[in-house]
Amino acid sequence: MTLLEVNDLNVSFPTRSGEFEAVRGVSFQLGQERLGIVGESGSGKSLTGRAILRLIRPPGKLRAASMRLQGEELLSMSEKQMRRVRGQRMSMIMQDPKFSLNPVMRVGEQIVEAYAQANRGNRRERREKALAMLQSVSIRDPERVFDAYPHEMSGGMGQRIMIAMMLIPDPRILIADEPTSALDVTVQMQVLNIMDRLVSERGMGLIFISHDLNLVSSFCDRVLIMYAGRIVETCRADRLHAAEHPYTRGLLNSLPRLDTPRERLAVLHRDPSWREPSA
Amino acid sequence: MSDAGAEQGISITGLDVWFGDGDERVDAVRSVDLQVVKGASVGLVGESGSGKSTILRALTGLVNSWSGTMQVDGEHLGKRRSRHFYDTVQMVFQDPYASLHPRHSVDQVLSETLSLHKLKDIDRRIVRLLDDVGLGTAFRFRYPHQLSGGQRQRVAIARALASEPSILLLDEPTSALDVSVQAEILNLLTDLRAERQLTYLMVSHNLAVVGHLCEQLAVMQHGEIVEFLSVRDLRAQRASQPYTQQLLRSSMGFVRDEVTTA
Amino acid sequence: MTMTSSLRAWLNSDRPASRAQARLSSVYHGWIEFSANRLALLGLIILLSLVLIAIFAPQLSPHDPFEQNLQNRLKPLGTAGHLLGTDSLGRDILSRLIHGSRITLYIVGLVALIAPVAGLFIGTVAGYIGGWVDVILMRFTDIFLAFPRLVLALAFVAALGAGIENAVLAIALTAWPPYARIARAETLSIRRSDYISAVKLQGAGAMRIITRHIWPLCIASLVVRITLDMAGIILAAAGLGFLGLGARPPSPEWGAMIAEGRRFILDYWWVATIPGVAIFMVSLAFNLLGDGLRDLLDPKSGS
Numbered sequence: 001m002t003l004l005e006v007n008d009l010n011v012s013f014p015t016r017s018g019e020f021e022a023v024r025g026v027s028f029q030l031g032q033e034r035l036g037i038v039g040e041s042g043s044g045k046s047l048t049g050r051a052i053l054r055l056i057r058p059p060g061k062l063r064a065a066s067m068r069l070q071g072e073e074l075l076s077m078s079e080k081q082m083r084r085v086r087g088q089r090m091s092m093i094m095q096d097p098k099f100s101l102n103p104v105m106r107v108g109e110q111i112v113e114a115y116a117q118a119n120r121g122n123r124r125e126r127r128e129k130a131l132a133m134l135q136s137v138s139i140r141d142p143e144r145v146f147d148a149y150p151h152e153m154s155g156g157m158g159q160r161i162m163i164a165m166m167l168i169p170d171p172r173i174l175i176a177d178e179p180t181s182a183l184d185v186t187v188q189m190q191v192l193n194i195m196d197r198l199v200s201e202r203g204m205g206l207i208f209i210s211h212d213l214n215l216v217s218s219f220c221d222r223v224l225i226m227y228a229g230r231i232v233e234t235c236r237a238d239r240l241h242a243a244e245h246p247y248t249r250g251l252l253n254s255l256p257r258l259d260t261p262r263e264r265l266a267v268l269h270r271d272p273s274w275r276e277p278s279a
Numbered sequence: 280m281s282d283a284g285a286e287q288g289i290s291i292t293g294l295d296v297w298f299g300d301g302d303e304r305v306d307a308v309r310s311v312d313l314q315v316v317k318g319a320s321v322g323l324v325g326e327s328g329s330g331k332s333t334i335l336r337a338l339t340g341l342v343n344s345w346s347g348t349m350q351v352d353g354e355h356l357g358k359r360r361s362r363h364f365y366d367t368v369q370m371v372f373q374d375p376y377a378s379l380h381p382r383h384s385v386d387q388v389l390s391e392t393l394s395l396h397k398l399k400d401i402d403r404r405i406v407r408l409l410d411d412v413g414l415g416t417a418f419r420f421r422y423p424h425q426l427s428g429g430q431r432q433r434v435a436i437a438r439a440l441a442s443e444p445s446i447l448l449l450d451e452p453t454s455a456l457d458v459s460v461q462a463e464i465l466n467l468l469t470d471l472r473a474e475r476q477l478t479y480l481m482v483s484h485n486l487a488v489v490g491h492l493c494e495q496l497a498v499m500q501h502g503e504i505v506e507f508l509s510v511r512d513l514r515a516q517r518a519s520q521p522y523t524q525q526l527l528r529s530s531m532g533f534v535r536d537e538v539t540t541a
Numbered sequence: 542m543t544m545t546s547s548l549r550a551w552l553n554s555d556r557p558a559s560r561a562q563a564r565l566s567s568v569y570h571g572w573i574e575f576s577a578n579r580l581a582l583l584g585l586i587i588l589l590s591l592v593l594i595a596i597f598a599p600q601l602s603p604h605d606p607f608e609q610n611l612q613n614r615l616k617p618l619g620t621a622g623h624l625l626g627t628d629s630l631g632r633d634i635l636s637r638l639i640h641g642s643r644i645t646l647y648i649v650g651l652v653a654l655i656a657p658v659a660g661l662f663i664g665t666v667a668g669y670i671g672g673w674v675d676v677i678l679m680r681f682t683d684i685f686l687a688f689p690r691l692v693l694a695l696a697f698v699a700a701l702g703a704g705i706e707n708a709v710l711a712i713a714l715t716a717w718p719p720y721a722r723i724a725r726a727e728t729l730s731i732r733r734s735d736y737i738s739a740v741k742l743q744g745a746g747a748m749r750i751i752t753r754h755i756w757p758l759c760i761a762s763l764v765v766r767i768t769l770d771m772a773g774i775i776l777a778a779a780g781l782g783f784l785g786l787g788a789r790p791p792s793p794e795w796g797a798m799i800a801e802g803r804r805f806i807l808d809y810w811w812v813a814t815i816p817g818v819a820i821f822m823v824s825l826a827f828n829l830l831g832d833g834l835r836d837l838l839d840p841k842s843g844s
Contacts, residue, residue: 040457041428184326185484185529192533211457218532254462256491258514258530264469265462265491341738365744378735382757384563391753395743420563438739 003172003205004030004052004090008065011047011056011229022060023047024229025277030173030205034196036220036237037209040251044229045209049175052207053086070172088118091166095178097158101150101165108146111165118169133164137194156187160194167198174199175207180215192219213251217241225251228275247274287317287352288478289338289446294347296330296337307333309502310347317352317445320472320479322489322510324526325499331482332373335448339370351446366396369439373451375431379423385409385434386419389441396442408437411474413467429460436467440475449481453488465491486530490514498523574837581833587826595642602636606793615809628798628812629805637793638819644794645823648709648778649771655713657763660720665751665759667721668728679725685718690773691780698786705794708787712777716770720763727759761838768831772824779820795820 011023023044028035039045047056054074056062067074069089077085086092094100102110111130115121121129127146134142137160150158159179166174176195180188196219199206210216216223217240225233225248233245243249253266296308308330315321323331336342338349340360349356351368372378379388389405398404406416412433423431432452439447452468453461469492471477483489489496490510498506498520506520518524528534552570557563576582594601603622610631618626625634667678685693690712697711731737732755740750779796781787783803788794790801795816802813 040459186326186525189529189533193535196535213458214532218534251458254459256462256465256487258487258490258527261490261514264466267463267466268459339742341741360744362744365742370739370742372735372739374735378739380736380740380754383754384560386560386563391740392743395740395745420557420560422563422567435739438743442743 002029002031003070005066005068006052006064007067009048009051009067010063011044011051011060012063013060022229023051026226026229026231028224028231028234030207032203032205033222034199034206034208034220034237036216036223037207037226038211038213038216038223038251039226040211042228043226045211045226046177048226049092049177049207049209052175053090053092054082055086055092087114087166087171088169089171090173090175091169091171093159093162093166093174093176093179096182097153097155097162098150100162101158103150105149106146107148107150107153107161111146111161111168114165115168129168130164133168134161136198137161137164138190139164154187155183156191159183159191163191163195163198167202170202171204173205173207175209177209178211179208181210181212213240213255230275230277232274245274246271288319289313289315289480290348290350291334291338292348294334294337294345294349296333296342296345298342298344307502308337308345311499311502311504313497313504315446315478315480317478318476319495320481320493322493322496323480323482323499324484324486324489324496326484329499330502331499332450335370335450335480335482339368339448340364362396366442367444368446368448369442369444370448370450371432371435371439371452374455375428375435376423376455378435379431381423384420384422385414385426388434388438392438392441398442404441408441411440411471412437413463427460428456429463432456432460432464433467436464436471440471443475445476446478446480449479449483451483452481454483454485461488468492486513486526498526571837575833578833578836580829581836584826584829584831584833587822588830591642591823591826592646594639595646598639598643602633602639604633604636606632606636606640607791608632615805615812617809618811625815626809626811628801632791634798634812634815637798638795638816641793641795641798641816641819644705644788644792645775645778648705648712649774651709652713652716652774653767653771655710656716657720657767659713660717660722661724661756661759661763663717664721664724664726665728665755668725669732669747669751669755675725678721682718682721685715686722688715690715691777694777694781695784695786698781703786703789705788705792708778708781711781712774715777716774719770720766723762723766724759727762728755731755731758765831765835765838768827768834771827771831775820775824775827 006029007027009023009026010021013020013022026044026048037045037048050056051062052067054062064075069085074082074085101107108127108130111133112126115126115129131142131146134145139145139157139160145153145157145161150161153161179195180191183191195206208216208220217237220237223235223237223240224231225243225245227247233243233248235243240248241252243252247268250266250268254268256262256265291311291313294308294311295306297304297306299305311334313334323334325331333342337345338356343358351364354361354364356364386405389408390401393401393404405419409416409419414430414433414437418426418430418434426434449468453464456464465488468479472479479492481489481492490513493510495507495509496513497504498508500522506518506523508518508523512518513527516527518527551562552566554562554566557566603624610627612631613623613627614629614631616623616627618624620626623633623635625638628634628637663678663682667675693715694708694711697714698707701707701710737750737754740754778787778794779799782794782796783800785800788797790797798816799813802809802816806813
């Protein structure tokens with residue numbers, strides 16, 4: 001079942017030397033799966049994530065042939081309708097929870113607010129829903145966390161709270177932009193496991209944006225590789241190490257590996273032809 | 280210089296570093312012993328807050344609240360560092376976007392560094408340094424905002440090399456860079472070490488990077504060193520401490536939990 | 542044509558080949574960005590013409606600003622030979638205005654030299670060294686900040702004696718504390734940065750770090766603040782002149798001119814109004830310029 005269908009997505013920004021095309025002709029479909037988007041900084045992967053939610057700020061421009069969420073065209077929606085889509089049907093988790101949580105509001109209130117936007121119910125029901133959600137992201141003492149302020153939480157805890165907040169309206173699609181790169185590796189694994197479990201339990205579609213090839217290939221089902229605003233290759237995540245595009249190969253070869261020691265690492269030589277669609 | 284060769288390099292014993300006083304006191308590093316012999320390349324591995332960067336900052340005198348003994352090439356370090364110390368030990372910082380003054384051109388950065396070390400022949404040395412780090416003179420008069428992350432890190436390395444030090448402290452030198460750029464910088468560091476017989480002490484959270492550049496590593500947790508091991512043992516996954524094993528597993532990529540955690 | 546386009550290419554090059562080219566091209570880019578702001582450009586034009594007027598005051602003014610002619614007193618605007626009329630002693634107002642621009646620039650220039658430099662020095666030293674030095678310098682600053690500016694200036698002038706130099710000194714003494722505050726706040730955020738650590742590791746001393754590395758970063762926000770404050774400084778000087786504590790008669794200082802015209806304001810409104818309009822124009826010009834510079838220089842607004 002296709003949850004999201006993106007056709008010919010473009011994002012551009014005006015600069016002094018003309019229009020800068022940050023995302024160029026990106027098309028893909030998302031089902032109930034974990035879809036990874038990998039690329040280096042400036043490849044347009046984060047902008048693609050934001051563009052799906054129509055969160056491109058002016059003077060940036062978004063153009064697309066179509067962007068359909070469960071068959072509904074997102075491009076023709078009003079800003080008001082889009083606000084209902086964001087959060088309730090599609091959610092986004094950002095890199096650093098410090099910047100996404102309101103510092104002067106208790107954690108619990110923020111989760112309750114996210115719940116109340118989509119659901120009715122009295123105070124007690126909402127509170128119980130929020131506590132249950134905190135529990136489902138493996139927070140052992142939800143009561144204490146509910147009454148805490150964001151600055152009292154560690155990075156890993158903050159990211160779990162973000163996940164709880166984003167998932168409580170029960171969205172169909174979760175977009176996670178480098179959700180664990182601000183976290184330590186051991187915490188990273190716990191957070192990924194929580195996200196993984198919730199997404200598969202609820203039959204959601206996950207778009208996982210990352211620069212970490214190892215992580216994406218081990219975590220996702222399918223991977224899009226982006227370079228200079230374009231998708232240069234799509235492959236199954238477990239087949240990423242057998243990828244064919246010279247850019248993907250170059251990236252993989254430039255990684256130092258513990259299992260295969262090398263004197264020197266392969267250096268990526270960028271071919272200008274990668275920027276253009278292959279014939 | 281008349282000392283035996285064993286005195287060369289870095290020697291740290293019983294190092295404690297703390298921040299704040301009284302109730303506010305936080306012990307960042309606790310009784311750390313660390314030896315880096317001349318010509319070696321040692322990695323310090325741990326998660327954020329484990330105190331690994333703090334050791335470098337105490338060694339270079341950027342943090343003054345420490346106790347214990349630290350020696351560099353047989354010279355005992357006190358609260359103040361001598362000029363000779365800065366000629367011997369230099370550091371490369373984590374974030375190349377933060378370690379270059381935004382209003383100073385590459386030329387200004389390098390010429391100031393060279394003149395602070397009382398070196399002559401500044402023009403010729405700048406050209407050579409830029410060549411050595413693979414930038415070339417075309418970059419000499421650019422400002423940081425005209426450089427990419429990798430190019431900035433090369434400038435920072437050139438600055439660290441200006442005084443021709445024998446010891447280079449590397450504080451996560453590639454963690455802010457894309458993987459393809461990381462490979463270029465790691466190759467550069469490998470080459471420089473071979474050419475100049477440098478001693479490296481590198482801090483990183485990335486086991487693969489440490490494995491690539493170092494021969495030995497110390498694993499840190501909560502301000503203490505929990506394990507020393509050689510890179511050969513690391514590659515063979517022969518770690519004795521559970522924490523090191525956990526780091527090793529995590530570095531291999533995501534492992535799906537079969538059992539749901541309560 | 543080819544000359545200008547090749548010059549432009551030379552300035553636009555992102556791989557400058559010499560120190561001079563690197564400097565000039567960053568100045569050129571700043572200018573392009575600045576000149577896109579029409580209002581700021583207008584402010585700059587007004588101020589540049591003020592400078593030109595001050596330089597060529599003797600050539601531009603139709604009459605001697607001190608020449609009295611009691612038969613010709615209080616002539617209205619547009620009188621033949623006296624475009625802006627005459628004052629109570631029959632002096633040509635236009636000529637006095639033109640000569641007064643020199644005094645205004647003198648005050649503004651001197652205050653701009655003294656106050657920000659003192660503030661920058663005190664603020665950066667306090668911020669960088671910290672500890673007791675910081676506490677003492679900042680409490681000292683607080684004491685100055687606690688007084689209303691004009692009242693403090695009045696007290697200084699009363700103690701030092703009336704006159705334009707003393708007025709300048711008094712204004713400068715009351716103007717530096719905000720600069721010290723800004724410079725200290727900037728220093729606190731700069732001193733922990735890696736590039737400061739990096740020069741420390743080259744063995745650089747505190748004074749070198751403050752003057753070579755911290756000052757260039759503080760100056761941008763101070764320049765913005767100075768231009769925005771200039772209006773207030775001109776008004777303070779005019780206020781002191783108006784109260785008879787600044788420029789002494791017959792000096793054509795604009796504030797003093799308003800004070801003189803005040804007596805006839807109901808019947809001969811232009812005598813006080815014309816210098817008032819001049820003060821207004823110059824203050825506005827400084828504010829417009831300051832806004833433009835803030836967009837250009839302030840690192841917090843992003844580039």
